[in-house]
Every structure is written in C-alpha cells, then in structure tokens.
Amino acid sequence: MEIYVDLGRCICCHACEVACEREHGEPNISVEAVRYRASVPVSCHQCEVAPCALVCPSGALAKGASSVSFEAEKCTSCGLCLLVCPFGAIDMDSTSMVHKCDLCPEREVPACVLTCPTEALLYGDQEDATKELRRRAARRIAQSYAAAVGRDRA
Amino acid sequence: MTATEPGTLRLLVVDGGKCIGCRACSSLWPEISCALSFSDKGPQRTIKFPRAFEEFEARIAESLAEVCPTGAISIVLTDERPEEESFALSFEMIRCRRCRTPFATEGEMKYIIERLPKDLQAPNSAISWMEICPSCRRSVERDAAARDLIVARSGARR
Amino acid sequence: MVDESLVPTVCPYCALGCGFYIKLGEDEPGIEYMLDHPTNQGSLCPKGNAALEILNHPDRLRYPLRRTEGGWVRISWEEVLAKVAEEIKKTVRDHGPDALGFLGSAKCTNEENYIFQKMARMLGSKNVDCCARRCHSPTIPALNRAFGSACMTNPISDLANSDCIFVIGSNFAENHPIVARWVLRAKDRGAFVIVADPRLTPTTWLADLHLQINLGTDVALLNGMMNVIVEEGLENRKFIDGRTVGFEDLLEKVKEYTPETVAETTGVSPGAIVRAARSYAKSPSSVIVYSMGITQHSHGTNNVAACADLALICGQLGRSGAGLYPLRGQNNVQGACDMGVLADFYPGSRSVNDIEAIHFIEEAWGAGTLPVGMGMTAETMPVAAGDGDLRFLYVMGEDVINSDSSSSRGRRELENLDFMVVQDIFMTDTAEMADVVLPAAAWAEKEGTFTSSERRVQWVSRALDPPGEARSDLWTILEVASRLGLDFDYAGPEEVLAEIGRVVPSYAGISRERAEARGGVIWPCPYPEHPGTPILHQEEFTAPKGRARIVPVDYLPPAEESSLDYPLLLTTGRVVLHYNAGSMTRRSFSLMRRSPELFVEVNPDDADRWSIIDGDLVEVNTRRGRAWARARVTTRQEKGVLFMPFHFPETNQLTSDVIDPEARIPEFKVAACRIGKMKGV
Numbered sequence: 001m002e003i004y005v006d007l008g009r010c011i012c013c014h015a016c017e018v019a020c021e022r023e024h025g026e027p028n029i030s031v032e033a034v035r036y037r038a039s040v041p042v043s044c045h046q047c048e049v050a051p052c053a054l055v056c057p058s059g060a061l062a063k064g065a066s067s068v069s070f071e072a073e074k075c076t077s078c079g080l081c082l083l084v085c086p087f088g089a090i091d092m093d094s095t096s097m098v099h100k101c102d103l104c105p106e107r108e109v110p111a112c113v114l115t116c117p118t119e120a121l122l123y124g125d126q127e128d129a130t131k132e133l134r135r136r137a138a139r140r141i142a143q144s145y146a147a148a149v150g151r152d153r154a
Numbered sequence: 155m156t157a158t159e160p161g162t163l164r165l166l167v168v169d170g171g172k173c174i175g176c177r178a179c180s181s182l183w184p185e186i187s188c189a190l191s192f193s194d195k196g197p198q199r200t201i202k203f204p205r206a207f208e209e210f211e212a213r214i215a216e217s218l219a220e221v222c223p224t225g226a227i228s229i230v231l232t233d234e235r236p237e238e239e240s241f242a243l244s245f246e247m248i249r250c251r252r253c254r255t256p257f258a259t260e261g262e263m264k265y266i267i268e269r270l271p272k273d274l275q276a277p278n279s280a281i282s283w284m285e286i287c288p289s290c291r292r293s294v295e296r297d298a299a300a301r302d303l304i305v306a307r308s309g310a311r312r
Numbered sequence: 313m314v315d316e317s318l319v320p321t322v323c324p325y326c327a328l329g330c331g332f333y334i335k336l337g338e339d340e341p342g343i344e345y346m347l348d349h350p351t352n353q354g355s356l357c358p359k360g361n362a363a364l365e366i367l368n369h370p371d372r373l374r375y376p377l378r379r380t381e382g383g384w385v386r387i388s389w390e391e392v393l394a395k396v397a398e399e400i401k402k403t404v405r406d407h408g409p410d411a412l413g414f415l416g417s418a419k420c421t422n423e424e425n426y427i428f429q430k431m432a433r434m435l436g437s438k439n440v441d442c443c444a445r446r447c448h449s450p451t452i453p454a455l456n457r458a459f460g461s462a463c464m465t466n467p468i469s470d471l472a473n474s475d476c477i478f479v480i481g482s483n484f485a486e487n488h489p490i491v492a493r494w495v496l497r498a499k500d501r502g503a504f505v506i507v508a509d510p511r512l513t514p515t516t517w518l519a520d521l522h523l524q525i526n527l528g529t530d531v532a533l534l535n536g537m538m539n540v541i542v543e544e545g546l547e548n549r550k551f552i553d554g555r556t557v558g559f560e561d562l563l564e565k566v567k568e569y570t571p572e573t574v575a576e577t578t579g580v581s582p583g584a585i586v587r588a589a590r591s592y593a594k595s596p597s598s599v600i601v602y603s604m605g606i607t608q609h610s611h612g613t614n615n616v617a618a619c620a621d622l623a624l625i626c627g628q629l630g631r632s633g634a635g636l637y638p639l640r641g642q643n644n645v646q647g648a649c650d651m652g653v654l655a656d657f658y659p660g661s662r663s664v665n666d667i668e669a670i671h672f673i674e675e676a677w678g679a680g681t682l683p684v685g686m687g688m689t690a691e692t693m694p695v696a697a698g699d700g701d702l703r704f705l706y707v708m709g710e711d712v713i714n715s716d717s718s719s720s721r722g723r724r725e726l727e728n729l730d731f732m733v734v735q736d737i738f739m740t741d742t743a744e745m746a747d748v749v750l751p752a753a754a755w756a757e758k759e760g761t762f763t764s765s766e767r768r769v770q771w772v773s774r775a776l777d778p779p780g781e782a783r784s785d786l787w788t789i790l791e792v793a794s795r796l797g798l799d800f801d802y803a804g805p806e807e808v809l810a811e812i813g814r815v816v817p818s819y820a821g822i823s824r825e826r827a828e829a830r831g832g833v834i835w836p837c838p839y840p841e842h843p844g845t846p847i848l849h850q851e852e853f854t855a856p857k858g859r860a861r862i863v864p865v866d867y868l869p870p871a872e873e874s875s876l877d878y879p880l881l882l883t884t885g886r887v888v889l890h891y892n893a894g895s896m897t898r899r900s901f902s903l904m905r906r907s908p909e910l911f912v913e914v915n916p917d918d919a920d921r922w923s924i925i926d927g928d929l930v931e932v933n934t935r936r937g938r939a940w941a942r943a944r945v946t947t948r949q950e951k952g953v954l955f956m957p958f959h960f961p962e963t964n965q966l967t968s969d970v971i972d973p974e975a976r977i978p979e980f981k982v983a984a985c986r987i988g989k990m991k992g993v
Contacts, residue, residue, distance in 0.1 A: 007303055011485040011492050011514040013888045018361040018902050022343065030292065036512055036948050037307050038300035042292050055269045057178070057223035076221045077181035083258050084266040087295050088288035096181045114345045117355045117489035118496050139500050310522045 001066055003103070003113060004129040005041055006136060009120035012039030016112035016121065020101075023111045026093045028101040041121065043112075044068065044089045044101035052081040052090060052100075060098070067103045164207040164215040165230040168243060172226035174261030175199050175245040179218045179227060186214065189240065197256045199245040205236045223265070250287035252294070257287035318344055319775035320830075322762050323360040324419065324755040325891050327640040328352065328468060328490050329764025330360055331830070334756055334775040341367070341776060350831040351468050351766070357489040358889055358903065365900040366754065367776060371738050373751035374780025384749070389781065389791075392748050396706075397795035399731040399747075400435065403704040409436030409683070413693045413702045416442040416653035417709030417785070418642035421760030422769070423808035424785040425644070425651040426659060426815075427800065428708060431793045434679050438664065438687030439702070442653040443710050444645050445690040446717075447604065449975035450612030451638045452649070452656075458620035458861055459629075460854030461661065463646065466599070466635030467766045467834065467846045472497035473633035476595035478588070479507040480530060480619065481605020485514035486888035488639050491601070492518065504595065506588045508533060508580075509605065510883065511913075511955060512948040521588060527881055527953065527982050528609055528870035529578040533585065534618035535867060536574030538625060539566040540589035547593070551627025555853065558862035562621060565864035577867065579950075593626045597633030604885065607638075608980040612972045614865040624862050630849040640765040641892070643755070647763030650816060650835075655687040660816040676815050689976050691716070698725030705732045708785055709752065711740040714893035717967035717978035718936040735785060740895045741961060752785050753778035760786065760805040761827050763835070767845075769822050770832035870982035871970035872935075874952065878984035880918060882934065882954045884967060885981075890959035897959065910960035912941040914987065917951040919943065922987055932956065934985045937965035943987075954985060 012033050021027040029043035046067045053061045053068055060074035061081055077096040082088075090100040104110040113123040122129045180192035180201060189204040207215040207229075219227040247256035248263060263284065283291050318333040331349035335342035341364055347354035366372075376392035377384040387395075403411050414432040416425050425442075432440045444452075448462075455462035471477065471494035484491040495518060499505060507519035508530070516522045525533055541547055542563060552559045571582035578585075592598045600623055606615040620636065628634040640646055652659035662669035664686055674682050688696050694716065696702035705726070716722040726732065726745055734746035743749050755762075757778040763769045778784070786805060793800045802808050806824045813820045821837035834844040852858030874881055889907040890897040897903045912932055914924060924930055926945040931938055932954065939962035949955055956963045958980070968979040 005299075007299060009492075009496050011489060011517070011888075013357055013486070013489045013514070014906055015356060015358045015361055015489070017906070018358040019343075019356070021902050022361060032292070032296060034296050034300040035304055036946060037517060038303045039514070039517075040296035040299045042295060049271060051266070051270055054271070055266045058221075076178040076223075078176040078178035078221075078223055080176055080223065080262060080266055082288055083262055084270070085288065086283040086291060088291035090288075095184075096177060111345075114347070114354050115356050115361060117352070117357050118492045119355075136500050139502055307517055310516070310519050 001103070001123060001125055002046055002129070003043065003101075003110060004122040004124070004133065006120050006122065006133055007038065007040060009118040010039040010041060011118055011120075013117060015115050015117055016041060019111045019115040023104065024099065026091070026099045028099055029112050042087060042089060045087060046101075046103065051084040051086065055080050055084045068100075070098065070100055070102060072097060162209055162231050162233065163235060164209075164212055165232050165236065166203050166205060166207065166215060166218070167228045167230055168203060169226045169228070170243060172224045173201075173243055174224055174226075174265050175201060175243065175259035176223060176262055178221045178223060182217060182221050183214055190218075194247070194256065197247050197249065199247050199259060200242050202240050202242040204240050205238050250290055251282075251285040252290040253287060255287055319773055320346065321756055321775060322643065322764075322770050322772050323356065324363055324643050325359040325896075326488055327642055327645055327765035328488055329643065329762065329766070329768050329770055330356055330490055331770070332356055332360060334364070336775065348830055351764070351768070352490045352493075355490060355493065359891055359897065362900045362902050365902065366737070366896045367756060368779070369738075369899050371899055372779045372782070373737060373739060373743075373749060374782060375751060376781070377749040379747050389783070392750060393791050393795055395748060396733050396792050399704060400796060403730065404435065407703050410438060410687075411701065411703040412437040413439040413688060413696070413705040414441075415690060415693065415705065415707045415710055415712060416440065416648055418443050418645035418648045419709050419755070420644065420648070420785045421758070421762060421772070421805065422644065422647040422651055422812060423760040423805040424708070424789065425648045425653045426808060426812050427786060427789050427793070427802075429651060429653045429659070430677060431789060431796070431798060431800070433658075433682050434677065434798055435796065436683055438683040438685060439655065439693060440653055440687060441655045441690045441693070442645070442648045443642065443690060443715055444649050444654065445975075446608075446715055446977060446980070447641050447645065448607055448638055449977045450607045450616045450972055452654075453974050454613045454616035455620060455636075455638070456661075457863055458617065458624065458855070459849060460856070460860075461848065463848070464635070464637050464640070464766050465629060465848045466632070466637070469494050470632055470635065470847070471495055471599060471601075471637070472501070474498050474597050474599045475503050475633065476591050476598040477503055477505045477601060478592050478598060479505070479509075479515060479519070479601045480533070481508070481607070481615070482601050482603035482639055483509065483513040483515045483885060484601065484603070484639060485518065487603070487886050489888065491639065504591050506591060510949060510953060521584060521591070523578075523580045523584055523588060524950065526577070526579040527883055529867070530606055530615045531611065531618045531865055532569065532574050532577040532867040533580065534622050535566050535569035536571055536578070536585045537589035537592065538562065538622055539569045539574070540571060540586050541593045541625060542566060544590070546590065547625045548627030552625060555858075556624050556860045556862050558864070559625065562625065562862050562864040565866070569867075592622070592628070597631065598626065598628040599633070599635050599637060600628075601637040601639060603639040605981065608977060609982070610871040610970045610972055610979040611868045612977050613974045614868065617863045617865045621862050621864065624860050630847065630851075632847065635847070638765075643764070644762045646765055646767060647761065647769070650763060650818065651812070655689045659812070660818065673815065691971060691976050691978065694722045694725040697729045700728065703730040705729050707732065707734045707742060707746070709736055711742050711893040711895045713742045713745065714740070714961045714964055717964055717980055718969040719961070719964040720937050721969070735788060737782070738895050738899065740893070750788055751780060751782035752788070753782050757782070758784035758786070761809060761822070767835045768832050769819065769827050769835060771824055771827035773828075871979050872968055872982055872984040874984050878934065878986050880952055880954055880985050880987060882932065882956060882966060882983045882985040883981050884956055884958045884963055886959065887957045890957065892959065893961070894959035910939065910941040910956065910962055911944050912987065913944050913946050913948055913955040915949055915951045915953065916945050916947060918954075918987070919945045922989065924987065924989055929990045930987055931990050932966060932985055932987050934966040934968075934983045936967070936969065939963060939966055940990060954987060
C-alpha cells in the first residue's frame with residue numbers, strides 16, 4: 001500500500017502538510033508550486049531498495065513489508081539518511097531529530113490522503129491506485145479532444 | 155573499559171582519517187553543545203571537541219565513541235590533564251551543483267556511496283542527485299514530475 | 313455506536329460548512345475526519361486542519377475588560393453588562409436610537425445573530441449590519457431583482473454534475489478548496505472549465521480556457537459572451553419565453569458588445585470570447601461560479617446582474633448541473649443575512665421598507681413599532697461616527713478596522729464615538745479601540761446553528777469549555793437585553809431556533825434534531841417533514857409571477873485608473889493559508905510558519921522598471937495610505953498589475969473607498985498605486 005499522486009489535482013493548498021504536522025509534530029510531506037503553473041507533493045517513496053535503510057548506522061531506518069520504518073529511539077541524528085535520499089524526502093527538525101513519512105500506521109488511511117480536498121492523493125496497492133489514475137486520465141483525454149474540436153456534448 | 159580509578163580522565167581521541175564530519179556525536183548530548191559543537195560557516199564545517207572528560211562524565215565519553223558511525227572516536231584513560239581544552243576538525247564541504255549551497259562533506263558522501271547497491275554506485279549511471287542538496291533534489295523531482303502538466307496548462311491561456 | 317470522544321462540528325472558517333470531529337480525551341483536542349459529510353466527504357483544507365490551534369491560544373480574551381488611562385483593567389461581568397446597558401440608555405436618551413449602531417457577526421450562530429438584530433430593532437435602531445456588506449452585498453439586490461432570492465442555487469457537490477463550469481472572479485482553489493474537489497469530479501466526466509481572472513491562480517490551473525481579463529472588465533466580457541450567444545442563436549428560447557421577462561431590452565444592450573469591441577476592453581481575444589460563449593451556452597448543463605472578483609467593485613451590483621443575465625438567457629438554472637454559485641465567505645454569513653443582520657432587511661429577507669412585512673415581525677415579537685427604512689451600513693457607520701451622528705457602536709465578532717477599505721480613515725472615525733463595545737475571542741485591532749471588551753466563546757465552545765453558502769443549516773455542539781470567564785455571544789446579548797427592559801426569555805439556542813422557525817419561512821421546518829443530522833438541512837424547509845431544497849428555481853422563481861427578470865447592464869470602468877503619480881493598479885485578494893483580516897489565522901502557528909508576512913506580487917517588467925528584485929522590502933502607495941511588503945516577482949499577473957493579500961492589516965490602508973451605489977461595497981479590487989524600493993533597507 002502506497003501513496004500515489006494525481007498531479008493534475010494538486011492545488012498547492014498545503015492541507016496535507018498541516019494535517020501531517022498536526023498528527024506527527026513535523027510535516028513529512030511538502031508541496032510546492034513549479035513555475036506557478038503546477039504543484040507537486042513530495043514525501044517518502046517507501047523505496048523497495050531503500051538507500052536510507054542501507055546507510056543508517058544504527059538501524060533506525062529499516063525496510064519493512066510495505067514501508068520504510070523509522071524508530072526514533074535508535075536514531076543518532078548523524079544526518080546521513082538526509083544525504084542519501086535521492087528525493088530529499090527525509091528531513092530533520094530543529095532538535096536534529098529525523099522524520100519522514102511512515103504512512104500513518106495508527107490509521108487505516110494516511111491523514112494526508114483523507115484530508116486532501118481534491119483527492120490528489122490516493123492510497124492503495126499499485127493496481128487499484130493506478131487503475132483509478134488511468135480511469136481519470138482517460139476521461140480527461142476524451143474530453144480535451146472533444147473541447148478542442150468544439151464538439152456538441154449533448 | 156577498565157574499572158575506573160580515582161582521578162582518571164577520559165581523553166577524547168578522534169582519528170582524522172576516519173571522521174567523516176557527520177552530526178552524530180555533536181547531537182548526542184545537547185547539554186554539552188558548547189564544548190562539543192558543530193558549525194557550518196559557508197563552505198567550512200567545524201566540529202570542536204573537548205579534549206578531556208572528568209571521571210563522572212565517563213558515561214558521556216563512552217557513548218560518544220559508541221555512536222560514531224566510523225569508529226573514529228576512542229577514549230583513552232589518563233592521569234595527566236592535557237594542555238589543550240579542546241581541539242577541532244575542519245571539513246571543506248561540497249557545494250550543491252544547482253544552488254551552490256554547501257551541503258555535505260566528502261567523507262559523508264563517500265560513506266553513503268560505499269553503502270549503496272553496486273549498480274547504483276557505478277559512475278556512469280547518471281546519479282546526479284548525489285551532486286545536489288536535498289532541497290534541490292525535491293525541486294528537481296517536482297520539476298520533472300510537473301513538466302508535462304505545465305506544458306499542457308500553458309496552452310489554456312488566452 | 314456513537315463515540316462520545318468524537319464531537320461532530322462544522323469548520324469555523326469559510327462558508328462551505330465542512331464537517332469534522334473534534335477528538336477529545338487526550339491532552340489536547342485533535343481532529344478526526346468526517347468521511348460521510350455530503351459537502352467535504354472528510355477532506356479539509358489547511359485552515360480546517362489548523363482550526364483547533366486558536367482555541368487554547370494564550371491571546372484568548374478571558375475576562376471582561378474596561379479601558380482606563382493606565383491600560384486595560386479587568387472588571388466583572390456584572391459591571392461591564394451594567395455599563396453597556398447604561399451607555400445604550402444614555403445614547404437613546406440624549407441622541408435617539410438612530411445614534412446606536414450594531415455590527416453583527418458572520419462567525420456567530422444564527423441564534424446569536426437573530427437575537428442581536430432583534431435587540432437592536434426593539435431598541436428602535438435601524439443601524440444593524442454585518443460584514444456581508446463588504447463581500448456579497450451586490451449579490452443581494454442583483455439576485456433579488458433577477459430571481460427573487462439571493463443565494464447559491466445548487467449544492468456544492470452538484471458542481472460534479474455540470475458539463476461546463478464558468479468561473480469568474482473566484483479563486484476557489486485557494487479560498488474554497490473543497491469546491492475544487494467537485495469541479496475536478498466534473499472534469500473527470502469531461503466537463504469544460506473556463507476561468508476568467510486577471511491572475512494565474514491554482515484555480516486557473518484547472519481551466520481548459522483561462523481568460524486573463526483586465527481588472528474590473530467583467531461586464532464587458534459577460535455582455536460580449538451574450539452578444540455571441542444571441543448572434544449565433546444559442547439562447548434558450550423556451551426558457552426565456554416560459555420563465556423570464558426583459559429579454560428584449562438585453563437584446564438591444566448587447567448589440568454593441570461585439571467580440572472585437574470587448575476584446576479591446578478586456579484584453580481577451582475575440583476567439584476566446586466566442587469559444588467561452590459557445591461552450592457555456594451549448595453545454596447541456598452549465599454553471600457560473602463567482603465571488604469577490606465580481607462583487608468587490610464600484611459596479612459590483614452590475615457585475616452580478618450580468619452573471620444572472622447570462623445564466624437566464626441560456627436557461628442554465630433550476631436543475632442538476634445548472635446553476636449560479638455566489639461563493640460566500642464566512643462560516644455563517646448566509647445565516648447572518650437570513651437572520652436580518654442587514655441594514656436593508658429584517659429576518660427572512662423582508663425589506664426594511666415593507667410596512668406589511670414589518671407588521672408581521674412586530675406581532676411575532678410582541679413589539680410596539682419597529683423602525684422602518686434603511687439604516688446605516690458597515691461602511692457608513694464609521695463615516696457617521698466621524699460626523700457625530702453615530703455615538704454608540706456594538707461590534708460582535710468582527711475586526712472592523714482591518715476589514716474596512718481605506719482603514720486609516722476608519723480608525724479616525726471610530727475614535728470619535730462616545731462608546732464602543734467589542735465582543736470577540738481575541739484582542740483584535742478593533743477591540744484595542746473599544747471602551748469595553750467582552751470575552752466570547754469560540755465556535756466549538758458553544759452551540760447553535762450555522763448556515764453555509766449552500767443554504768445548509770447545521771447544528772454545532774459544544775465540545776470544549778471557553779477559557780476564563782468567556783461566555784457565548786448568546787448569553788451576553790441576552791444579559792444586555794434583560795438590562796434594557798427587553799423581555800427576552802429563552803432557555804437556550806433551541807428555543808431561539810424555534811422562534812426563528814416562526815419568523816423566517818425558509819427555516820420553519822428546521823429543528824435542532826433536523827440540523828443535527830449529518831449534513832443538516834438545506835433551506836427552504838417550510839415544514840418539519842420537508843426534505844429541504846438543494847436546488848432552487850426548479851419550477852418557478854421567487855420573483856413576481858414566478859418569472860426571473862433579465863436586467864441589462866452597461867460596462868463601467870473601475871473608479872480609479874492609473875496615472876502619472878500612481879502608474880500601477882493594485883488588486884487585493886486572499887491566499888489559501890490565511891483567512892480574511894487574519895485575527896485567527898495570524899495566530900495559528902502552522903499557518904503562519906508557511907505564510908508569515910505581507911507580500912506584493914509584481915510583474916518582472918514592473919520590477920525592472922522600479923529596480924526591484926525578488927525578496928526586496930518595498931513600499932506600495934495609494935492615495936489613501938502606504939504599506940510595506942515583501943516583493944515577489946512573478947508572471948502571475950500582467951504588467952501594470954500588483955497583487956496583495958488582505959490578511960495583513962496594512963493592505964486595507966491602501967484600498968479604495970469608492971462604493972457601489974446600490975450595495976455600498978467598496979472597490980477593494982482596484983486601486984491606483986505606485987511601488988518603490990524601501991530606502992536604506
């Protein structure tokens with residue numbers, strides 16, 4: 001189970017950030033506008049082969065069944081995980097404590113996914129999520145063609 | 155460690171060849187952040203170490219040796235109080251290729267690259283993310299992800 | 313099984329009325345998402361997510377306060393209530409009841425607002441109003457004239473059923489994010505989205521067609537679209553003949569607004585105007601979504617009228633997927649208006665000039681004679697204070713100073729009052745000017761109903777205790793009223809709601825039980841078993857003879873143009889992380905850390921011309937004042953246009969005080985200005 005993004009729906013409202021921050025103390029997801037024409041949320045990819053877990057000297061980061069788990073008690077704040085994440089998805093708070101997305105294990109569905117006003121974040125296994133994304137994309141392609149041609153839609 | 159003897163100091167010895175300039179030791183005890191300090195000024199990172207710990211601080215000294223990812227720190231017992239109170243190690247940091255902000259030491263980058271899977275280590279595999287800072291990695295990811303969308307949206311304006 | 317540690321509530325910020333749960337039981341209250349709410353389906357924008365941050369805030373007012381020369385002094389409720397009553401009596405005795413002014417709160421409950429205006433009018437004062445004046449006041453006369461009633465015609469979720477969504481003067485992606493949810497659902501079904509906005513916003517990101525119009529040229533655009541529609545025979549004849557009057561006059565009017573002429577005025581290409589017109593008219597179900605970009609103009613009423621005209625001639629009203637969406641601002645601005653906290657209306661949209669209607673109210677209230685005629689508005693009260701005609705002002709839950717345009721003048725005027733009472737949750741800039749300050753309970757600390765923009769009436773239960781000695785606004789007003797000889801005998805908000813049901817026909821079937829159900833009730837709900845009325849105007853309009861009136865309007869340019877001294881035009885608006893005057897969001901940590909300061913968006917060409925680079929601290933000047941802001945150089949707006957959010961007090965020092973002649977809303981959206989680097993910084 002992972003978090004997927006339907007980029008065309010992200011409106012850069014930061015609700016996911018604020019929700020995550022409230023639930024965890026620090027936000028583990030961030031959204032930013034690109035060229036003021038689109039917005040992209042970034043959070044831990046829960047990589048299959050996780051560089052952060054490979055590098056962590058204390059074993060605080062470990063690859064689990066469906067996510068990369070983080071145990072704060074084991075963290076030494078060495079900061080090496082921040083440097084090895086290819087996506088810059090791991091961060092440190094003001095006390096040098098590492099934090100990253102843990103898919104809200106205490107919830108059935110992560111808070112960011114529940115709160116996203118536009119359903120830009122999807123949570124599910126790869127098949128379900130990508131099926132939904134493809135379904136949405138297919139309809140949009142059909143429509144933009146119709147609009148371009150100026151077709152009557154009755 | 156041998157049993158403590160009265161009046162024994164713990165000398166902190168750091169192997170400059172092994173120290174990679176990470177944040178582990180300086181983050182462990184915020185209470186002694188004046189004595190064991192970590193600072194980035196421009197391209198230079200400086201870690202200042204106290205030369206000796208008192209006997210009652212033995213636990214602190216030992217934990218510093220344990221936390222070091224490279225085993226660069228060792229503790230030596232001594233009766234002689236050293237002349238210097240502190241010593242420092244300096245590192246020239248690597249600048250991010252995209253924003254020029256110094257973001258890591260060479261030692262840190264070497265440490266992490268060594269631990270990546272073989273196929274990700276190879277120099278030909280365009281691992282340009284290694285040359286940019288975490289913030290720029292996020293920006294690059296965002297740019298790449300949004301590219302097509304931006305092009306599509308730019309067509310909508312009249 | 314109902315989890316008692318989860319208290320259902322409605323978000324206190326905007327008018328979408330999103331539901332969520334306040335989670336009790338741990339150290340600090342938390343939020344749980346309400347997945348079965350019909351409007352937001354569990355989702356919440358960043359403000360909703362941060363809503364609890366202002367409840368336990370150290371700045372909360374806890375005790376009644378009186379101003380003395382040495383500063384604020386804490387006094388008892390007994391003292392302050394006695395003082396307020398005394399001042400009211402004194403003012404009535406010395407100057408008459410029309411020297412009293414009452415500004416209600418679009419953030420307080422229906423029950424509180426109802427009692428507030430009842431008290432004011434039973435004291436003989438006509439001067440009752442609220443912040444709706446600054447927001448959708450043009451919507452009220454324009455849609456009353458057009459349809460007979462002035463509100464959103466279809467539910468928010470019904471946007472998903474539309475095939476063409478025409479957005480003009482609304483940045484809903486930032487200001488009503490949940491609207492974007494439903495618009496995107498419509499897009500999933502293939503809907504075509506047109507957005508007219510001078511700026512690039514997250515709302516324009518969703519557009520298939522973005523019309524980047526010049527400031528204040530909306531009527532030209534709308535008339536231009538209607539010109540095309542009529543020329544190409546795309547109007548809905550059946551609807552026009554069967555359900556409207558006035559089409560012939562419109563036909564005449566729009567003749568001159570050819571796409572080529574309109575292109576000149578609006579800066580939009582003729583081709584785009586034609587395309588927008590065709591899409592809107594030809595689609596099986598089209599909607600128009602509008603907000604402050606339409607209303608906050610010196611000709612705001614005309615702007616709304618033009619929107620209504622477009623919907624009427626295309627017959628895009630009265631069914632699923634077809635409607636008009638004035639997106640209202642405050643969590644209870646719709647309710648406050650329904651309750652008659654308006655200088656031109658008694659409860660239930662009864663005109664203050666309708667003697668017969670007022671007789672009905674007199675009987676319902678057991679009152680003698682109630683005042684007839686238009687009273688002072690939220691904009692004219694400060695002016696009257698400055699002139700000495702208004703001597704006493706009671707402000708319930710609004711940061712008036714920072715919400716007014718040309719706010720420095722407003723400050724000077726209010727200083728002239730004999731006595732000002734402010735009832736609020738924080739010591740806002742307005743409260744700082746008061747003679748006494750009454751600490752109020754926040755939304756989650758009291759109970760009552762709130763009416764959202766889609767006419768949805770929802771009961772909110774008390775989840776937490778107010779801090780210190782803060783009391784609900786209802787309690788406070790009833791206490792004041794009892795000291796004025798007004799016999800208001802209500803056990804609690806339920807009884808007030810029952811009376812509201814007897815006085816406001818649309819609310820007649822709404823009880824606490826109905827309002828407490830998930831999603832409440834959408835009015836009109838004329839009797840208890842009535843299911844509510846999500847879609848209006850299905851068979852008939854509420855206008856005379858059931859026919860809507862098409863009112864042609866002319867394009868008028870904004871009141872200020874650029875000049876040599878003020879070569880740029882400033883437009884103002886909102887950002888997603890903040891809310892209105894900012895008294896709540898600027899105290900909210902997770903919002904402030906993301907949007908900490910006032911900024912001004914400048915086009916790169918203008919930035920070059922005045923040697924400004926991104927990040928500079930700059931000064932913006934208008935004829936009314938100056939403000940310092942952080943420059944953001946961006947191509948979001950065209951050369952010649954600046955944008956500043958009004959969540960920070962300085963912005964409204966700059967805005968224009970020219971008002972719409974009918975609705976009396978100031979032209980917040982256009983002010984001639986200049987910009988320059990701050991020297992020595």
